[in-house]
Amino acid sequence: MQMGEGVEWALHSCLNLGWIDGAAVTATRLAAFYDLPPAYLNKQLQALARAGILTSTPGPRGGFRLARPLEEITLLDVVTAVEGAEDAFRCKQILRNGPDGDPAVDYRETCVINGAMRRAELAWRRELAAQTLAELRATVESRHPGAPAATRARLTVNRLS
Amino acid sequence: MQMGEGVEWALHSCLNLGWIDGAAVTATRLAAFYDLPPAYLNKQLQALARAGILTSTPGPRGGFRLARPLEEITLLDVVTAVEGAEDAFRCKQILRNGPDGDPAVDYRETCVINGAMRRAELAWRRELAAQTLAELRATVESRHPGAPAATRARLTVNRLS
DNA sequence: GCTCCCATACTCGGATAATAACTGTCCGAGTATGGAAGG
DNA sequence: CCTTCCATACTCGGACAGTTATTATCCGAGTATGGGAGC
Numbered sequence: 152m153q154m155g156e157g158v159e160w161a162l163h164s165c166l167n168l169g170w171i172d173g174a175a176v177t178a179t180r181l182a183a184f185y186d187l188p189p190a191y192l193n194k195q196l197q198a199l200a201r202a203g204i205l206t207s208t209p210g211p212r213g214g215f216r217l218a219r220p221l222e223e224i225t226l227l228d229v230v231t232a233v234e235g236a237e238d239a240f241r242c243k244q245i246l247r248n249g250p251d252g253d254p255a256v257d258y259r260e261t262c263v264i265n266g267a268m269r270r271a272e273l274a275w276r277r278e279l280a281a282q283t284l285a286e287l288r289a290t291v292e293s294r295h296p297g298a299p300a301a302t303r304a305r306l307t308v309n310r311l312s
Numbered sequence: 313m314q315m316g317e318g319v320e321w322a323l324h325s326c327l328n329l330g331w332i333d334g335a336a337v338t339a340t341r342l343a344a345f346y347d348l349p350p351a352y353l354n355k356q357l358q359a360l361a362r363a364g365i366l367t368s369t370p371g372p373r374g375g376f377r378l379a380r381p382l383e384e385i386t387l388l389d390v391v392t393a394v395e396g397a398e399d400a401f402r403c404k405q406i407l408r409n410g411p412d413g414d415p416a417v418d419y420r421e422t423c424v425i426n427g428a429m430r431r432a433e434l435a436w437r438r439e440l441a442a443q444t445l446a447e448l449r450a451t452v453e454s455r456h457p458g459a460p461a462a463t464r465a466r467l468t469v470n471r472l473s
Numbered sequence: 474g475c476t477c478c479c480a481t482a483c484t485c486g487g488a489t490a491a492t493a494a495c496t497g498t499c500c501g502a503g504t505a506t507g508g509a510a511g512g
Numbered sequence: 513c514c515t516t517c518c519a520t521a522c523t524c525g526g527a528c529a530g531t532t533a534t535t536a537t538c539c540g541a542g543t544a545t546g547g548g549a550g551c
Contacts, residue, residue, distance in 0.1 A: 152313065152314065152315045152316065152395045152396075152400050153313065153400055153402065153495095153533080154313045154400045154401045154402075155313065155494095155495065155496085156402075156404055156495095156496085157495095157496090158401065158429075159401070159403065159404060159406065159425065160406070162425045163406060163407075163425065166425075175523095177522090177523065177524090178523085178524080179523090184410060184411070185406040185407070185409045185410050186406075186409040187406065187409075188496085188497060188498080190497070190498055190499075191496065191497055191498080193523095193524070193525085194496095194497090194525090194526090196524090197524075197525065197526085200524090207523085207524060207525090208504090208505095208523080208524080209502085209503060209504060209505090209522085209523045209524045209525080210503070210504030210505050210506085210521095210522065210523050210524085211504075211505050211506055211521065211522045211523070212504095212505065212506080212522090212523090213504075213505080213522075213523040213524070214523070214524085215524090226428060226429070226432070234313045235313075239313050239314055239315045239400070240315045240319065240320070241314065241315070241317075242320065243317055243320060245320065245321070245324060245346040245347075245348065246324075246346070248346045248347040248348075249345060249346050250345070250462055250463075250466055251456075251462065263448050263451045263452050263455075264320065264323045264324065264327075264448060267387055267443050267448060268387070270439060270443075271387070271436050271439035271440045271443075272436065274435045274436055274438070274439040275432050275433065275435055275436035275439075277435070278431060278432040278435040278436075279432045282428050282431075282432075287424050287425060287428060290424045291424050294424075295412075301411055301412065302411075305411055314494085314534095316533095316534065316535085317534095317535085318534095318535090336484095338483090338484070338485090339484085339485080340484090349535085349536060349537080351536070351537055351538075352535065352536055352537080354484095354485070354486085355486090355487090355535095355536090357485090358485075358486065358487085361485090361486095368484085368485060368486090369484080369485080369543090369544095370483085370484045370485045370486085370541085370542060370543060370544090371482095371483065371484050371485085371542070371543035371544050371545085372482070372483045372484070372543075372544050372545055373483090373484090373543095373544065373545080374483075374484045374485070374543075374544080375484070375485085376485090
C-alpha cells in the first residue's frame with residue numbers, strides 16, 4: 152500500500168502558489184523549483200484543476216493559480232483530487248462466495264471487517280480534513296520567515312536560470 | 313493508493329481460525345471456503361506466520377493455527393504483517409532539491425507536509441490498533457449465531473466437498 | 474500379535490511468471506503576444 | 513501615429529510507452545502417516 156508521489160508534489164506546489172499573489176505559474180516553472188519531471192507534474196496539476204482547487208489558463212502568460220485561498224483548501228481535498236476518492240481498502244465481498252453467500256446482499260454494507268476498516272479510514276480522512284494548507288503555510292513561515300519572498304522571487308522571474 | 317486484497321483474505325481467515333479450537337487448517341481448505349487462489353492465500357498466511365500471528369506446521373495433518381487468542385490480535389497486527397510496516401506516504405524529500413536545500417538535513421523530520429501526513433496515518437493506525445479480532449468475532453456471532461458451528465463444520469470435515 | 478521400518482502422500486516455503494498500477498514522455502488544440510502592414 | 517491583422521511562440525490537455533508493484537502459479541524440502549515385513 153503506497154501513496155503516489157504526486158500527492159507530495161501537489162501539496163508543495165499548492166503551498167508555493169500560496170506565496171504568489173494572483174500570477175499564473177506554469178507547470179514547467181513549478182517543476183523546476185524541485186527538479187521534478189515537468190510533464191508529469193503537469194498531470195497532477197491537471198487533477199487539481201479538475202477538482203476545482205486550481206484554475207488553469209492556456210497560452211502565453213498562462214499557467215496555474217489557486218482557485219480559492221489556502222484557508223479553504225484542506226489536505227483531504229488535495230489527496231482526494233490526486234489519488235481519487237475511493238477507499239484504500241476495497242471490500243471484494245468474498246463472503247458472497249462463502250457457504251451462506253447471498254448474491255442479493257451487498258456485503259460492503261454488512262461485512263464487519265469492511266466496517267472496521269472503513270472506520271479506520273474515516274479517522275484518517277478526518278485528520279486530513281482538519282488541516283488546512285493555510286495552517287501549514289503559517290508553520291513554515293514561522294520557521295523560515297524568508298521562504299515566501301524567496302519562493303515568489305524564484306517563481307515570478309521572467310526567465311528560468 | 314490501494315491496499316492489497318491479501319489483507320481482506322487474512323482477516324477473514326483469522327476469524328475463521330478463531331472458530332476452530334486447536335486443529336490446524338491448511339491453506340487449501342481456507343482458500344476453498346471463499347473460493348480463493350490457494351497458493352496465493354498461502355503466501356499471505358506465511359506473512360502472518362512470520363509476524364507471529366499464526367503458527368505453521370508442515371506435513372500431513374499440518375496447516376495453520378492461531379499463535380494466540382483473538383483477544384490479543386488487533387487489526388493493525390494483521391495489516392502490518394501483510395502490507396508491511398512502512399507508511400503509505402513516503403516523503404521523498406524534494407525540499408532537498410529546492411532553492412535552499414541542504415543535503416545534510418533529513419527533511420523527513422522537518423518537512424511540515426510530511427509531519428501532517430504522518431499525523432493522519434497515526435490516527436489511522438490508532439484506530440486499527442483499538443480493534444481486536446475478538447471484538448469483530450463477537451459482532452459477527454451476535455448477528456449470525458450459526459456462523460461458528462457452520463465454519464467449524466466446513467473447515468474440519470475430512471474431505472473437501 | 475507386536476514392533477520396526479520405509480515408501481508415500483501431504484504440507485508449507487520460497488523462487489518464478491503474468492498482470493495491473495504507477496511513473497514518465499510526447500504531440501496536438503487553443504490562446505495571448507508582438508510585430509508588421511495599412512490607413 | 514494609431515488601428516487592424518496575422519504569424520508566432522507558448523500553455524495546458526489528453527493520448528502514448530517504460531518501469532515498478534501486485535497478483536498468481538509452480539516446484540522442492542521436510543514431515544507425519546500407514547501399510548508391510550520381520551520377530
